[in-house]
Amino acid sequence: MDRYAPLRARTITLVGLMGVGKSSVGRRLANALDLPFRDADTEVEAAAGRSIPDIFAEMGEPAFREGERRVIARLLDEPPHVLATGGGAFMNAETRRLIKEKSISVWLKADLDVLARRVGRKDNRPLLSGKDPVAVLKAQAAERYPVYAEADVTVETGDTAHHVTVDQVIRALTAHLERTSA
Secondary structure (H helix, E strand, O other): OOOOHHHHOOEEEEEOOOOOOHHHHHHHHHHHHOOOEEEHHHHHHHHHOOOHHHHHHHHOHHHHHHHHHHHHHHHHOOOOOEEEOOOOHHHOHHHHHHHHHHEEEEEEEOOHHHHHHHHOOOOOOHHHOOOOHHHHHHHHHHHHHHHHOOOOEEEEOOOOOHHHHHHHHHHHHHHHHHHHHO
16 A cells, blocks of 8 residues: 555645745655655746846835745646745735645744754845845744744754655654544
8 A cells, every 4th residue: 555645635835934945855755755846936937937036126025926826826726746835925815725725734844043054055035135044034933933833734844854854744744634534
């Protein structure tokens, strides 16, 4: 018997702050479950024909968020896959409703100092441009954690290897499905 079959019945949507590993963990999770992987940020860039920093610079965050909402709605209509969302996607009430209706949501959560170290290595995040990563992440955590807490499953990732997080996610999803199908 295929023990992962129940996990392939619905799309698995990963939410959480920037740097938590939604894309890298998502790819590995999709591979472990033999599901396709979709990255909402990559799909937004493809749909817009420009990078996310360019979208922010040329059109502003509201235009980015609207494009993100439309792209995620389209992706959630596809057959089951693992979907990595941008850090702010779950904050949109319509997107959150669709994620809850059409997928199982997983909040990947890590210590803010770990996230700050990770996101500080790159300069491709418009919301961090010219700002202190720790301050930005603290502000986002204060605003977003109560909303992220609405996810079906929460996985505290710590500063561990991706395969460890993938195993944690699979165990948490399996436990969630056992609880909800009982």
